[in-house]
Amino acid sequence: xxxxxxxxxxxxxxxxxxxxxxxxxxxxxxxxxxxxxxxxxxxxxxxxxxxxxxxxxxxxxxxxxxxxxxxxxxxxxxxxxxxxxxxxxxxxxxxxxxxxxxxxxxxxxxxxxxxxxxxxxxxxxxxxxxxxxxxxxxxxxxxxxxxxxxxxxxxxxxxxxxxxxxxxxxxxxxxxxxxxxxxxxxxxxxxxxxxxxxxxxxxxxxxxxxxxxxxxxxxxxxxxxxxxxxxxxxxxxxxxxxxxxxxxxxxxxxxxxxxxxxxxxxxxxxxxxxxxxxxxxxxxxxxxxxxxxxxxxxxxxxxxxxxxxxxxxxxxxxxxxxxxxxxxxxxxxxxxxxxxxxxxxxxxxxxxxxxxxxxxxxxxxxxxxxxxxxxxxxxxxxxxxxxxxxxxxxxxxxxxxxxxxxxxxxxxxxxxxxxxxxxxxxxxxxxxxxxxxxxxxxxxxxxxxxxxxxxxxxxxxxxxxxxxxxxxxxxxxxxxxxxxxxxxxxxxxxxxxxxxxxxxxxxxxxxxxxxxxxxxxxxxxxxxxxxxxxxxxxxxxxxxxxxxxxxxxxxxxxxxxxxxxxxxxxxxxxxxxxxxxxxxxxxxxxxxxxxxxxxxxxxxxxxxxxxxxxxx
Amino acid sequence: xxxxxxxxxxxxxxxxxxxxxxxxxxxxxxxxxxxxxxxxxxxxxxxxxxxxxxxxxxxxxxxxxxxxxxxxxxxxxxxxxxxxxxxxxxxxxxxxxxxxxxxxxxxxxxxxxxxxxxxxxxxxxxxxxxxxxxxxxxxxxxxxxxxxxxxxxxxxxxxxxxxxxxxxxxxxxxxxxxxxxxxxxxxxxxxxxxxxxxxxxxxxxxx
Numbered sequence: 039x040x041x042x043x044x045x046x047x048x049x050x051x052x053x054x055x056x057x058x059x060x061x062x063x064x065x066x067x068x069x070x071x072x073x074x075x076x077x078x079x080x081x082x083x084x085x086x087x088x089x090x091x092x093x094x095x096x097x098x099x100x101x102x103x104x105x106x107x108x109x110x111x112x113x114x115x116x117x118x119x120x121x122x123x124x125x126x127x128x129x130x131x132x133x134x135x136x137x138x139x140x141x142x143x144x145x146x147x148x149x150x151x152x153x154x155x156x157x158x159x160x161x162x163x164x165x166x167x168x169x170x171x172x173x174x175x176x177x178x179x180x181x182x183x184x185x186x187x188x189x190x191x192x193x194x195x196x197x198x199x200x201x202x203x204x205x206x207x208x209x210x211x212x213x214x215x216x217x218x219x220x221x222x223x224x225x226x227x228x229x230x231x232x233x234x235x236x237x238x239x240x241x242x243x244x245x246x247x248x249x250x251x252x253x254x255x256x257x258x259x260x261x262x263x264x265x266x267x268x269x270x271x272x273x274x275x276x277x278x279x280x281x282x283x284x285x286x287x288x289x290x291x292x293x294x295x296x297x298x299x300x301x302x303x304x305x306x307x308x309x310x311x312x313x314x315x316x317x318x319x320x321x322x323x324x325x326x327x328x329x330x331x332x333x334x335x336x337x338x339x340x341x342x343x344x345x346x347x348x349x350x351x352x353x354x355x356x357x358x359x360x361x362x363x364x365x366x367x368x369x370x371x372x373x374x375x376x377x378x379x380x381x382x383x384x385x386x387x388x389x390x391x392x393x394x395x396x397x398x399x400x401x402x403x404x405x406x407x408x409x410x411x412x413x414x415x416x417x418x419x420x421x422x423x424x425x426x427x428x429x430x431x432x433x434x435x436x437x438x439x440x441x442x443x444x445x446x447x448x449x450x451x452x453x454x455x456x457x458x459x460x461x462x463x464x465x466x467x468x469x470x471x472x473x474x475x476x477x478x479x480x481x482x483x484x485x486x487x488x489x490x491x492x493x494x495x496x497x498x499x500x501x502x503x504x505x506x507x508x509x510x511x512x513x514x515x516x517x518x519x520x521x522x523x524x525x526x527x528x529x530x531x532x533x534x535x536x537x538x539x540x541x542x543x544x545x546x547x548x549x550x551x552x553x554x555x556x557x558x559x560x561x562x563x564x565x566x567x568x569x570x571x572x573x574x575x576x577x578x579x580x581x582x583x584x585x586x587x588x589x590x591x592x593x594x595x596x597x598x599x600x601x602x603x604x605x606x607x608x609x610x611x612x613x614x615x616x617x618x619x620x621x622x623x624x625x626x627x628x629x630x631x632x633x634x635x636x637x638x639x640x641x642x643x644x645x646x647x648x649x650x651x652x653x654x
Numbered sequence: 655x656x657x658x659x660x661x662x663x664x665x666x667x668x669x670x671x672x673x674x675x676x677x678x679x680x681x682x683x684x685x686x687x688x689x690x691x692x693x694x695x696x697x698x699x700x701x702x703x704x705x706x707x708x709x710x711x712x713x714x715x716x717x718x719x720x721x722x723x724x725x726x727x728x729x730x731x732x733x734x735x736x737x738x739x740x741x742x743x744x745x746x747x748x749x750x751x752x753x754x755x756x757x758x759x760x761x762x763x764x765x766x767x768x769x770x771x772x773x774x775x776x777x778x779x780x781x782x783x784x785x786x787x788x789x790x791x792x793x794x795x796x797x798x799x800x801x802x803x804x805x806x807x808x809x810x811x812x813x814x815x816x817x818x819x820x821x822x823x824x825x826x827x828x829x830x831x832x833x834x835x836x837x838x839x840x841x842x843x844x845x846x847x848x849x850x851x852x853x854x855x856x857x858x859x860x861x
Contacts, residue, residue, distance in 0.1 A: 142679040204690060212683045216675065242686055246694035254701065254797070263786055263793035264710070265701065271708025271790035276701055283697070635812070636819045638828065640661075 058589035060144035061549055062129045065151050067445060069126025070438075072155045076118035079162065081512060083111035088469070088505040091498050094490035104486035105171035106188065110161075112174025113192060116288070117199060118158040120426070123434045124295045125154075125206050128234045130445050132210065134540035135231045137219025137558065139551045142212035143205075144587040145634070150206040152597035157199025160604050164191035173484065175281055178266035178274040182258050187608050193256045194604035198597070200245050200252070207241030210234055219539070220578040221558030225319070228538045228562075229312060232319050233298030236326045237291050243330070244287035251280035260611055275340060282333035290329040292426065294322060296389075296433025297364060303386045303440050304368050306534050308375025311562055314367040321360035321367075328357045338409045347406040354404035361397060365390065381455030385436035388463050389428060396424030399474065414484070417477025423470045435462075435515070442522075443529035447546055451526065454518035458511045465507025472497045472504075537562035542575045550584045553649055584644040592630045599627030661827040666748040671834035673827050680831040681838075688842045695846050698801055699853060702794040706858065710789035713782045715858030724855045727770045728847065731806075734763035735844040738837045745833055750825045753833070757817055760840065764810050771803050795854070802850055805843050812836055 056064060087107050090099045099107060133141055141147050164170060170192035172181035181189045214235045218227070227235075255277065257263040264270035266277055305312040312318060334342060334350040368390060379387070399421040403412050412418055435458075442450050476497045481488060488494045531545040542564045543551060554577035560566050567575055606620025667673045672681055706715060741756035775796070778784040786796045813836055820829050 143683060208683055208686045208690070211686050212679050215682055216679055242690045243693050246690050247697045250694055250697035250701070254793075257786075257793065257797065261786070263797070264788075264790045265705070265793050265797075267790065269710075270788075271705065271710040272793075273704055273708070273790070276704055280697055280701075632815060635815050635832075640828065 055589075057594050058148075058591045060140075060148045060587050060589055060593075062133050062141050062144065062147060063445070063547060063549075065147050066126045066128075066130030068151050069122045069129060069154070070445070072151070072158065073119050073122030073126055076114050076158050076162075077120075077123065078512075080111050080114035080119050081509065083107050083114065085505060085509055087111060088502040090486060091488070092502040093499065094495055095487050099486065101486045102171065105173075105484070106169035108484055109170045109173050109176075109188075109192070110165075113161065113170070113196070114158075115426075116174065116292070117196060118154070118161070120292050120430050120434070121203060122154055122158075124237075124292065124430075125150075125203070127299070127434070127437050127441065128206075128210060128230075128295065131441055131540055132231050132234045133213065133217075134444070134543055134547070134551060135228045135538055136214060136217065136222050137539050137552060137556050138213060138217040139555075139584065140587065141209050142216060143209045145590060145593060145639075146205050146209050148590070149593035149596060150202040150209065152594050153202025153205070153600065154199045156597045156601040157195045157197070157202065160198060160601060161191055161195030164188050164195075167191075175285070176255065176277075177281075178255065178258070178277040179268075181255060181277075182266050182274075189255075190259060190608040193252050193259070194607060197249065197252045197256070198600050198604060200248055201600075202597075203241055204245045204249075207238040207245070210238040211242065214238075219552075219555045219558055221563075222539075223558075225316070226558055226561050226563070228298075229301035229315070229318055229322075230295070230298035233294040233322055236322050237294045240287045240291045240294070240326055240329065244284045244291065247280050248284035251277055251284065254280070256607070260607060275337075278337055278340065279333070282336045283330075286333040286336065287326075287329045289422075289425070290326055292430045293433075294325065296430050296437075297322065299433045299437040299440070300368060300386045300389060301371075302538065303382050303436055304371045305562070306440075306536055307378045307380070307383045307386075308372050309378075309535075310371055310375045311537075311565075312367070313370040313373075314363070315561060317363055318367055321363045324360040325357055328353060328360070332357065335404055335406070335409075338406045339413045351404050351406040355401055358397060358401055365394060365397075380439070380452055381450065381459055382436045382439035384456065384459045384463075385432045385439065388459070389432040389436070392424060392428030392432065392466070396421060396428050399424065412477065414482055415477035416473040416481045416483055419483050420470050420473035420477060423473075427466055427470070435459075440534070441540075443533050443545070444540055444543075444547065446519075446523065447528050448522040448526045449529045449533050450522050451518050454514055454521060458514035458518060460511075461507050461514060462511025465504045465509075465511060468504025468507060469501050470504070472500050476501070532564075535568075537565035539563055539575070542567075548652070550586060550644060553584075553652075554579050554581055581646055581649055583646060584649065585641055586644060587641045588639055590634075590639070592634050596627050596630040596634075599623045599625070599630060603627065663827070666825070667827075669746065670748070670825065670827055670830035671745070672831070674831070677827065677831035677834075680835050684835040684838050688838065691842060691846075695798075695801070695849070698798045699849065702798045702854065705790040705794040706854075708790035708794075710791070712789045712792065713778075713784045715791070715795075715854075718778055718782060718784060719855050719859050721855065721859060723770060723774055724851060727767050727774075728851050730763050730767040730770065731844055731847050734760045734767070735841055737763065738840050742834065742837050745825060745830060748825060753825070754817060754821065757813060757833070761810055761813050761817070764806055764813075764840075768803060768806050768810070771799070771806075775800075799850060799854065802843065802846055805846070809836070809840055809843055812839070 056068060059065060086099060087104070090096050090104055129141070129147065133139070164187070168186040168188045170176070170184070170188035172184045172189055176189060176192060214231060254265040258265050258267065264272045266272045266274045268274065301312050301318060332350055332354045334346060335354045338347050399417070403409050403418060403421055439450050439455055442448060476494055479493055481494050488498065529545065531543070532541040534541070539556060539558070542556060556563065556575035557578035564575065567573060600623060602619050603623025606616045606618070606623055609616035610620055672678050737756050737760045741753045741760060744752040744756060785792055787793070816829065816832050816836060
């Protein structure tokens with residue numbers, strides 16, 4: 039079971055291996071494939087939006103289809119591209135960084151992935167019957183009165199994948215608390231592990247608010263309740279509060295891991311220990327803490343009154359302080375360092391000014407009085423694309439280049455990497471910088487056309503041209519991935535002269551990660567050993583039996599059950615036949631849970647002899 | 655197999671539920687899960703508080719609630735929390751039979767609670783025509799209390815599953831964490847009920 043499966047290479051065997059895997063490294067890859075797929079879908083939707091807006095009064099997309107396009111672009115990019123790509127990186131790297139052999143709950147880890155993936159598929163099935171069209175924020179009563187089943191798919195798709203994300207969060211928390219290698223104290227954890235930890239806390243406390251919001255919306259749309267129905271005493275603002283109580287921490291769920299990634303990359307390629315490590319850790323915690331108290335800054339124009347608006351405005355501006363601490367610490371890490379500039383580093387260096395522009399416009403939109411002018415214009419679109427693309431997407435791209443050798447055993451081609459970067463970087467600023475001015479000139483977001491000769495023509499044309507540059511950048515990156523896989527030599531164990539534990543793991547990474555758990559003697563443990571001339575980690579234990587979890591098909595089947603039940607929920611309003619799917623799907627999911635609970639699963643042991651047989 | 659032996663030691667440790675890494679992980683994982691559940695119920699409470707006076711001309715909380723039944727339900731659930739503590743006490747003393755006994759009593763009390771709740775909902779619907787759809791207050795009430803009831807039902811299914819599964823083989827280091835996590839979950843349901851009792855029923859009666 040243990041090593042034998044790795045040897046088989048027939049397609050069916052590989053497929054079965056991935057369907058049943060509970061190995062964090064394979065699940066990390068699955069997240070990257072899944073998230074990458076949805077990223078391409080979301081990118082395609084973005085291109086269609088930009089083509090529609092290339093000239094005034096364009097008729098490339100109809101108004102209805104345009105609404106579907108913006109809704110699906112936002113929802114897909116946030117929930118099914120950015121988050122899973124980050125969760126994939128966390129899965130692939132975090133256990134290695136703390137010197138663990140797997141995550142705390144490998145089974146739940148697999149379940150989290152399958153729920154995310156099938157939730158994303160569920161959402162996109164809606165393209166065949168009419169996609170959601172109430173915006174990615176799905177404000178009531180727009181969402182409660184939207185005809186057709188588009189919004190129903192949105193609700194069920196997010197509910198299913200949200201449950202998966204929550205499980206992922208809990209899993210990472212327990213892993214980091216309970217499974218660090220000997221000597222790996224909290225204040226010796228790499229920044230990426232720290233941000234994973236803090237982000238997991240955010241996931242844990244933010245996602246249930248979305249869960250409840252989605253339930254209320256579901257009950258209103260499918261079961262006739264009256265939460266948002268003003269005629270029966272309902273209140274549609276409740277949705278906005280619940281959505282943003284989740285939604286604002288969500289943006290920190292996205293950006294904090296990127297902060298962690300940049301901290302790793304700057305330190306590695308400056309050949310210096312991260313400047314202000316302790317300050318970085320506390321800034322992360324502070325951002326997360328403040329992130330929970332600012333949700334209503336999305337609602338300044340709702341009419342909460344000047345007191346509430348002022349409080350939320352000030353709390354929002356306060357976040358600029360820990361974020362500024364981080365920016366300066368990165369700059370000071372670079373200061374006087376022995377800097378290598380490669381693709382990973384280019385993405386990271388480009389992040390600093392791009393993200394800072396986004397932060398600056400953030401302060402502008404946080405000013406509640408001025409926000410009445412910016413609200414629902416392209417200024418806001420420009421702002422959040424500067425932080426999400428300039429922060430999160432740049433971070434993901436940097437991380438992919440940096441950790442590609444660990445995940446896929448190749449160093450990505452540098453030349454192609456730089457081509458991809460420059461196309462994307464130039465395209466990004468071309469697309470979004472001009473949108474600040476379009477917004478200030480009054481162009482509202484979510485409109486499918488604009489009139490000519492209102493000063494918006496040139497700006498929109500430039501923006502669309504920029505979008506094509508970004509698309510070219512992404513295509514070059516994909517080509518690079520395939521090219522490197524076929525043409526490049528297998529990567530060495532430690533191609534970047536790394537500092538942290540993930541670079542101390544043998545290449546290819548054995549499925550048990552560490553034959554002997556390493557002894558951690560400080561921050562940047564591998565670097566310490568290198569400086570003292572050891573070159574590799576000192577083991578903290580003799581070679582002994584390793585306990586590993588068994589693979590299982592149950593996570594996949596359980597997710598399929600919820601997936602089927604989702605269709606039942608959506609169509610029970612139309613036909614009673616749907617109840618077969620509803621109860622059948624729930625039955626399958628609950629039966630899988632019961633089997634999981636009742637069937638003993640002790641895992642298996644890799645014996646000392648087997649370990650000694652494998653080459654050192 | 656050496657492995658079976660390690661889960662069935664000659665002398666059970668003081669805390670069999672936390673003696674293995676898996677046990678420790680389950681224990682901590684459930685605590686985190688309850689943290690998330692707290693936000694879930696907090697959101698439901700917030701929604702309820704915002705909508706509790708939105709009766710749309712239908713029955714109000716003063717018309718509906720009868721504190722006698724709710725008092726009985728509170729006693730049933732609070733007592734079941736106590737009996738689950740007894741069960742965990744016997745688990746730590748490695749007295750499997752007594753643990754099963756007290757868990758059984760816990761389950762029966764939970765069933766009693768759930769029966770009362772079903773009666774209560776039935777009563778509201780048939781005597782007052784107060785339903786999930788009749789007003790925003792109705793939607794919020796049935797959702798909050800119903801989510802809690804759903805948690806009780808899930809807990810009862812969980813409890814019966816692990817009690818029946820392990821009935822013949824006694825306590826070991828593999829199943830002890832399962833019983834313990836159930837007990838933590840059960841306490842949490844109980845705490846949520848204390849808030850429902852206060853915020854929904856007491857405040858609904860006097861407000």
